Amino acid sequence: MQSQTISDRIIKRFELMEIYDERFQVDARRELDKNVRITAGKKDNLIVVEVDDVSPTRAAEMANVYIEELRELSNGLALTEAKQRRIFFEQQLSTTRTALNKAQAELQDTGFRAANLRSEPKAAAESYARTKAELTANEVKLGALRRSRTDASPEVQQLTAAIDSLRRELARIESPDENGQGQNYTTAYREYKYQESLFEIYARQYELSRMDEARDGTFIQVVDAATPPEKKSRPKRLQLTIAGFFAGLITAAATLTVAALRRSREHHAPASSHAV
Numbered sequence: 001m002q003s004q005t006i007s008d009r010i011i012k013r014f015e016l017m018e019i020y021d022e023r024f025q026v027d028a029r030r031e032l033d034k035n036v037r038i039t040a041g042k043k044d045n046l047i048v049v050e051v052d053d054v055s056p057t058r059a060a061e062m063a064n065v066y067i068e069e070l071r072e073l074s075n076g077l078a079l080t081e082a083k084q085r086r087i088f089f090e091q092q093l094s095t096t097r098t099a100l101n102k103a104q105a106e107l108q109d110t111g112f113r114a115a116n117l118r119s120e121p122k123a124a125a126e127s128y129a130r131t132k133a134e135l136t137a138n139e140v141k142l143g144a145l146r147r148s149r150t151d152a153s154p155e156v157q158q159l160t161a162a163i164d165s166l167r168r169e170l171a172r173i174e175s176p177d178e179n180g181q182g183q184n185y186t187t188a189y190r191e192y193k194y195q196e197s198l199f200e201i202y203a204r205q206y207e208l209s210r211m212d213e214a215r216d217g218t219f220i221q222v223v224d225a226a227t228p229p230e231k232k233s234r235p236k237r238l239q240l241t242i243a244g245f246f247a248g249l250i251t252a253a254a255t256l257t258v259a260a261l262r263r264s265r266e267h268h269a270p271a272s273s274h275a276v
Contacts, residue, residue, distance in 0.1 A: 001038050001049070004029065006069045014062060038066070046223060056228035063226035071220050082212035088144060089206040096202050100195040107188040128170070129193030135166040137201045 007029050011017060022028040037050040049066045053059035142159045149156050 001047070001066055001070050002033075003073075006066065006073060007032055009069050010062060010065060013065060014058065036062075036066075049226070051226070060226040060228045064222075067220065067222055074220070082209060085144075086206065086209035086213045089202055089209050092140065093199070093202040093206050096195060096199045100192075100199050103188070103192040103195045107192045110184050110188045126193050128190055129197045131166060131170050132194045133197035133201055135163060135170060136198055137205075138163050138166065 008025065011025065011028050011032060016032060017023075017025070017028045020028050020031045022031060035052040037048075039048050039050075040046075041048070049063045051059045051062045051066075053062065138159060142156065142163065145156055145159065151157070151160075
């Protein structure tokens with residue numbers, strides 16, 4: 001809230017350069033700092049914004065606008081965990097979409113027909129694709145999880161066990177000899193179904209991360225909104241009274257000193273006589 005970014009937004013919004021009669025932004029910013037006090041409570045965690053201005057209404061509006069600007073700036077700067085997941089799956093989804101289009105083109109180039117899959121039934125190819133896609137997705141998820149978790153954490157251990165199981169299942173599916181007739185069709189079809197399954201997995205994860213990001217915004221709650229003050233904040237009467245008292249003492253002391261000096265000069269002045 002005390003950053004240059006928010007200060008400049010406040011200056012522009014309320015045209016403070018004209019109000020403060022300043023030619024340069026830096027001078028208006030310095031004048032604004034003099035009129036604004038922002039404190040954070042150590043016990044209650046409340047942020048208090050106080051604004052001094054010749055206009056009570058404008059002072060209240062400025063204090064409330066500080067909260068608005070804080071919300072906007074926080075939402076722009078905060079890279080939450082949900083946002084990181086959304087960006088990650090968005091990138092994976094884009095990469096997989098390209099690979100899926102490529103696999104589809106290669107499948108079409110082989111002259112693929114469903115009847116050509118005689119060396120391996122369609123169900124087996126789809127099972128292979130789903131298993132491999134799930135394995136790839138879990139491996140990627142494990143890599144992302146290890147950025148914030150250790151290998152000893154339950155989440156990492158559980159995901160590692162699932163990956164090992166999927167690898168064994170994939171090895172079992174791949175074990176039969178694939179050198180028979182129709183291998184080109186089978187290989188192309190497998191790759192296409194794999195990329196299709198992987199794309200569906202990333203699409204679901206991407207939508208979930210988007211919903212999480214929408215709920216994971218910076219939450220700032222206003223306890224007491226600023227209202228136009230009923231009394232002037234400064235100059236304070238007590239300060240004026242004390243300043244007037246000391247000014248009176250100084251004036252009185254100066255007057256007495258001048259009077260004392262004048263009497264002293266008259267007392268020590270040399271006497272003169274004149275005879276005719």
